[in-house]
Structure formats: structure tokens, C-alpha cells
Amino acid sequence: MIPLIGLIIGIILGMFLKVDIPAAYSTYVPVAILAALDSVFGGFRASLEGKFQSDIFISGFFGNVIIAALLAYLGDRLNVPIYLAAVFVFGSRLFNNFAIIRRQIIDMAKEGKHVRRKNDEA
Template sequence: MWLPLLGLMIGILVGLLIPVKIPIAYAKYMSVAVLAALDSVFGGLRATLENNFDHIIFLSGFFANTLLAAFLAYIGDQLGVELYLAAVFVFGARLFQNLGIIRRHLLKR
């Protein structure tokens, strides 16, 4: 349990010390990609609490969700449609659903 927390702390520290500036043209792509990645992370936490975690499923879902969300934003830009909003809606709803289930698991303990 301490290894993920250590990784999180190192990630936060690196993010604070080495700020990355993303061009405004890529902001849409990065926002949906980060939202999809967060959805996968919360899904992994939920699976861990349910004793159902599988590394292969987590990694494949993490990268597939992130790439799909960025691809939807790209296709939407090419078509002139705000298609990235579909990804924001779906991944946002799943994120809050997973967070609610995680909260219930933690409160039961």
C-alpha cells in the first residue's frame, strides 16, 4: 500500500518542481486524456478495494481510455464538432461513480 503513495508523492513533487507548459492548441486533448487517466486510476483503486485488481486490465484500460479520449477530441476538431465533450461526460460520470463506491468501501471499514 505504501508504494502507490510513494509514487503519488514523487509525481506531485516532480510536477511542482518541473512545470510543463502545454500549448493552448493541445489543451483540449490533454484535458480529456488526463480525465480518462484519472478514471482508470480511480477504477484501479476501486478494484483494489474489491480485491479484484489485475495489472494487465489496469494498464490496458489506462492507455486505451487515454488514447481514445484524445482521439475523440482530435476527430471532433477535424469535423468541427465539440466531440471531446462526450468523453468529458462519460469519463467524468465514471470518475464520480468510482469515487462514490470507493467512499462507501472506506466508510464500511
């Protein structure tokens, strides 16, 4: 639930705060945002599965963002569009996580179950 709350807060802040991103970072920021969204969807999926751990989420969130931005930067220095690899990987993971989340929510709705936590008994 924490990732979803963070995403909602981020969207609300983004709508009301005027933030201009310099053109020099126009390749890095979208890739970093895609990596962050991948982490948020992964965290939400883990929460639905009752496996969410905040330390894993936080380290994965910042790790993914940093790696994605570094790949984009390295690609710029080498004049090779390496950022496309990050877009492909994080994009496919995002859609995969969304598909799993969707299936879990539909299954829970059909069975009338609530979100299962790690400590709950089946």
C-alpha cells in the same frame, strides 16, 4: 494501491516540473488527464475490492487516454465538440468510482476490516 501511488507521484512531479503544454493541445490534454484519473480511481476501487490486475489497469489506462485524445482530435477535425462526450463519460465514471470507494472505506472503517485481497478467505 499501485494506482494511488502513481497518482501521488504524478502530482508531486507535476508540482515541481515546469511543463508547458502548447495551445494546440489545450483540448486534448485535459480530456486525456480526465481519462487517466478515471482509470486511477477504477484501479483503486478494484484494489479495495481485491480484484486489481495490473495488466487490466495498464491497458485500460493507456486505452482510455488514447481514445479520449482521439475523440478530441476527431472533434477538432470535424469542428464538433465530441470531446464533451468523453468529458461526460469519464467524469461520471470518476464520480461513480469515488462514491463506491468512499462507501467501501467507510464500511471497512465501521467493521474494522482491512483491504480484502483476492486470495484472502472471507
